[in-house]
Amino acid sequence: MTSTDLAQPAQSAPPSERRTRQRQAISDYLATIPAFLTAQQIHDHLRSAGVDVSLPTVYRTLAHMAESGEVDILTHEGQSSYRRCSTTHHHHLTCRVCGRAVEIADAPIDEWIAALGREHEYTDITHVTELSGICSRCANPQE
Amino acid sequence: MTSTDLAQPAQSAPPSERRTRQRQAISDYLATIPAFLTAQQIHDHLRSAGVDVSLPTVYRTLAHMAESGEVDILTHEGQSSYRRCSTTHHHHLTCRVCGRAVEIADAPIDEWIAALGREHEYTDITHVTELSGICSRCANPQE
DNA sequence: CTCTAGATGATAATGATTCTCATGAACAAA
């Protein structure tokens, strides 16, 4: 942590990111699910699908994926949920019943935010917007 | 919850809400602070100000106040923070450095949301928007 | 095949929040 850290050979090594059975399984599973899931739910599914993976590994993998932008994190009542996502800035409209979510671009908000920044003299503004509703499928179950 | 709820004697008893020393102290303190504070922070302040109050009571009181709309709850990294607020629907622009927050009305967003609902066939949409930035005071500390 | 850094699993630790339950105190009524 001092300025005399060992001189790394050419700074060449971005922490290697090994492809393991567990990471592959988690990533594959998320690729098929369009809803937000908790680490527990992901773990439960993989176990019942015969994939032997520990809960800490699920958390560690999700943390990695979140860091690299592969998943979004949504926090609700003190619990985090995860969902694969695109990498551009966007929001989610999540169904409160089934968890199905659609991604929403945020163009109209950006202008509004820029104006607020000027008005209140805040700089470097970031925003988190989460939308939830009832999707058509859950609103009309018998259709 | 059904249409045959018990006929309350004149519907006269809204759970009584006693005014206690502890609740008064918490409420008074929040009235003076324009930033989001954790239950811990509130508890610490009150204790060091000589108010004898337990942490569970702080949590209980904040829960009551949140239910009645007297405070807003902001969740960050699994921790909740609380701040007195006005009762109309609004958002916050919070300083990432000092926590100072300003309330923002949300008019422009409502229309956008209504349009999204129609487009994706989601009904009954609610939204949470949190904005954070750097306030002018923290951006220019020596001024 | 060997080597080694990074990955994993079992387990314990952490930390915010909530619950339990015996005791204390508002406040309405006498």
Added chain:
DNA sequence: TTTGTTCATGAGAATCATTATCATCTAGAG
């Protein structure tokens, strides 16, 4: 003012998601 009912409080334990520890394993380079 005194009493009685009921809600509020405090101390401590319980919960529960998440993270840390550490010995063991393994992907992938050479």
